[in-house]
Amino acid sequence: MGRARLKDVARLANVSQGTASNVFNRPELVSSALRQAVFDAARALEYRGPAPAGRALRSGKAHLIALVVEVDLLAYVFEDSFMHRLLAGIGAACDEAGSGLTVISATSGRRDGWTIETAIADGFILHCVEHDSRLFELARRRGLPFVAIDSGPVEGVPTVDVDDHGGARAAAAHIVALGHRHVGILSLETAGDGRTGAIDDARLADARYTVTRDRLRGYREALGEARVELEPRLVQETFNDRATVATALAAMFDAGTPPTALLAMSDTMALIAVELLMGRGLRVPTDVSVVGFDDVPEAANCSPSLTTVKQPVRAKGRHAARMLLGLEPAGVTVLPARLVVRGSTAAATTR
Amino acid sequence: MGRARLKDVARLANVSQGTASNVFNRPELVSSALRQAVFDAARALEYRGPAPAGRALRSGKAHLIALVVEVDLLAYVFEDSFMHRLLAGIGAACDEAGSGLTVISATSGRRDGWTIETAIADGFILHCVEHDSRLFELARRRGLPFVAIDSGPVEGVPTVDVDDHGGARAAAAHIVALGHRHVGILSLETAGDGRTGAIDDARLADARYTVTRDRLRGYREALGEARVELEPRLVQETFNDRATVATALAAMFDAGTPPTALLAMSDTMALIAVELLMGRGLRVPTDVSVVGFDDVPEAANCSPSLTTVKQPVRAKGRHAARMLLGLEPAGVTVLPARLVVRGSTAAATTR
DNA sequence: TTTCGCACTTGAATCGATCCAGAGGCTGGT
DNA sequence: ACCAGCCTCTGGATCGATTCAAGTGCGAAA
Numbered sequence: 001m002g003r004a005r006l007k008d009v010a011r012l013a014n015v016s017q018g019t020a021s022n023v024f025n026r027p028e029l030v031s032s033a034l035r036q037a038v039f040d041a042a043r044a045l046e047y048r049g050p051a052p053a054g055r056a057l058r059s060g061k062a063h064l065i066a067l068v069v070e071v072d073l074l075a076y077v078f079e080d081s082f083m084h085r086l087l088a089g090i091g092a093a094c095d096e097a098g099s100g101l102t103v104i105s106a107t108s109g110r111r112d113g114w115t116i117e118t119a120i121a122d123g124f125i126l127h128c129v130e131h132d133s134r135l136f137e138l139a140r141r142r143g144l145p146f147v148a149i150d151s152g153p154v155e156g157v158p159t160v161d162v163d164d165h166g167g168a169r170a171a172a173a174h175i176v177a178l179g180h181r182h183v184g185i186l187s188l189e190t191a192g193d194g195r196t197g198a199i200d201d202a203r204l205a206d207a208r209y210t211v212t213r214d215r216l217r218g219y220r221e222a223l224g225e226a227r228v229e230l231e232p233r234l235v236q237e238t239f240n241d242r243a244t245v246a247t248a249l250a251a252m253f254d255a256g257t258p259p260t261a262l263l264a265m266s267d268t269m270a271l272i273a274v275e276l277l278m279g280r281g282l283r284v285p286t287d288v289s290v291v292g293f294d295d296v297p298e299a300a301n302c303s304p305s306l307t308t309v310k311q312p313v314r315a316k317g318r319h320a321a322r323m324l325l326g327l328e329p330a331g332v333t334v335l336p337a338r339l340v341v342r343g344s345t346a347a348a349t350t351r
Numbered sequence: 352m353g354r355a356r357l358k359d360v361a362r363l364a365n366v367s368q369g370t371a372s373n374v375f376n377r378p379e380l381v382s383s384a385l386r387q388a389v390f391d392a393a394r395a396l397e398y399r400g401p402a403p404a405g406r407a408l409r410s411g412k413a414h415l416i417a418l419v420v421e422v423d424l425l426a427y428v429f430e431d432s433f434m435h436r437l438l439a440g441i442g443a444a445c446d447e448a449g450s451g452l453t454v455i456s457a458t459s460g461r462r463d464g465w466t467i468e469t470a471i472a473d474g475f476i477l478h479c480v481e482h483d484s485r486l487f488e489l490a491r492r493r494g495l496p497f498v499a500i501d502s503g504p505v506e507g508v509p510t511v512d513v514d515d516h517g518g519a520r521a522a523a524a525h526i527v528a529l530g531h532r533h534v535g536i537l538s539l540e541t542a543g544d545g546r547t548g549a550i551d552d553a554r555l556a557d558a559r560y561t562v563t564r565d566r567l568r569g570y571r572e573a574l575g576e577a578r579v580e581l582e583p584r585l586v587q588e589t590f591n592d593r594a595t596v597a598t599a600l601a602a603m604f605d606a607g608t609p610p611t612a613l614l615a616m617s618d619t620m621a622l623i624a625v626e627l628l629m630g631r632g633l634r635v636p637t638d639v640s641v642v643g644f645d646d647v648p649e650a651a652n653c654s655p656s657l658t659t660v661k662q663p664v665r666a667k668g669r670h671a672a673r674m675l676l677g678l679e680p681a682g683v684t685v686l687p688a689r690l691v692v693r694g695s696t697a698a699a700t701t702r
Numbered sequence: 703t704t705t706c707g708c709a710c711t712t713g714a715a716t717c718g719a720t721c722c723a724g725a726g727g728c729t730g731g732t
Numbered sequence: 733a734c735c736a737g738c739c740t741c742t743g744g745a746t747c748g749a750t751t752c753a754a755g756t757g758c759g760a761a762a
Contacts, residue, residue: 016712052471053408054748058717063465074442091425100465102453114414114451120403120471143399367742405718409747
């Protein structure tokens, strides 16, 4: 015999299917006599309780939201410290709402399995997806509510962003205040085309990634106001890996006047840079000051500890999820970023 | 007008619903003429593609597996470094199978929302749930396949465990080989009753948590073989927090002969202990050697770097998920644990 | 006694697909 | 000319629940 269904239970208990359903979902509507009869029948048939799939179809609720990330593999998501914090924030909101949480990695071209198109969910949180991305289109098509994090403003979509511009300004202003006149910038990608190297004006104009563009703008503004000149050679686009950062540093330090301060758009890049600088016999912060971005946990526990711009990652996640879950009104939010001064920055030495 | 359904598309395209379904799921079975007609109709009606809920109900597949954790809040799961690695492993297997991944936090008594009973999933991975736990019962009731991690052997359930006994033996043997004769043990909980303090024989006999029991057994065996005596005062049950570890250290160091080596069942505990010992004016490893368990990332990057027992957390997750997803035969697996000697252990000083 | 309202129950419609047995047409071999 | 075999396509059953308008019975009020 197959599994028992609600229909079988109702028949055995001599009640209608509707009543049996109520016993499991709104028992207060059913007299205790019938309630007991239904429970007895359920036990006798080894009924496992209402099947979630049937329930989801009829009621239209899945009790699950999905974080959509533009990354090839699910495994990567769980290896990333930024994602950990974002997930913790989203998870906190899910805890409040009693919702489940899943992750969709969306870059891989597959159309089967677990994708925006096939996931059984009540809504999506898109992370760091540009407004012209295919993912926005897919999310729209799906017809479910969604919010975007770190995508900049997008027409008709609730968003959560961080004041990248202000944070970057603060970082650069700090460096300027310490007297630095030769400043290098380690930039994140400006577009998803895998290019690295010096960022000239043309490249800057094409910058597609909002986060990168805003931070770059913040750095340049503060430096410009202090009349610090910024040669293209000193603005290098890299990934969060050792190889590209090494190349970038070579371009900055092996020719021309070397910078006395480095503004990095991520702590990962900053920490790699610190290590590489030491490898070059340069002391941080004595010879070179370094400022990161994000404030990952390691930033506080390394030596020298890292001066960085703290962004409220967890709060971003929680806020986005709360909007999606209807726990607070949906809208456009920009959360503050704050400079945290630690041990990796110091006054410029006069030469 | 509401959303278009497959039925509407089929009607407009003048084909049967079955054919329309095939167009979306097995297009190779349909002639290109009809295929085109169906696509056209779909476009005209703004059909969003087969609805996942209906599909899941009929086909019985959700393309989603769930990690079930005995923790109150989802947010905690994503704040835990052990979980990060476990999730990365499970995620890797999901990537291979094209399956999605979700997390169910199961302690909270709620019956609605996203629970073992209500989640739309194809199977579960239970983490660190004792074989007599309510969660095993719920998972069984649900009638879906599941595997267990870190639960010890369980009748009729595929399991993945680590050789805790062997790992603990190796840790203790290392300490013994260094000449230590007074050894303290910082134990994880033996049962979920919130008790801490010295572990006597009665408490040991009641130990419900497989992991703790096996590690304790390994420590005791290796120490016993070397004729190192183990007073109950030197075996202290603690949580992974500063307060209980401090109490435990006080019990060990404030009266009687203090130990010259500490075996800790987690790196978290070990790192806290190192800090507290330094606070007591004791040097590690000169005065006291410390061995951890797990090999968390920080273990390698602290000073002194931590000697510990490395367990393949990621592999555990991947293996469990692969079994669940049918990527490899299900069975009982025990993965090896390996001693990693670093800077927190040294030869005992003769007094 | 009639009427009204309240508290339960019923039964059928519905959610949106997939699956499958079988029908029809076409091809090629004998 | 016949039949086997293949490729397409059809139509209806089915997955397992929730929802809701309508119906029942019973006690209290008029």
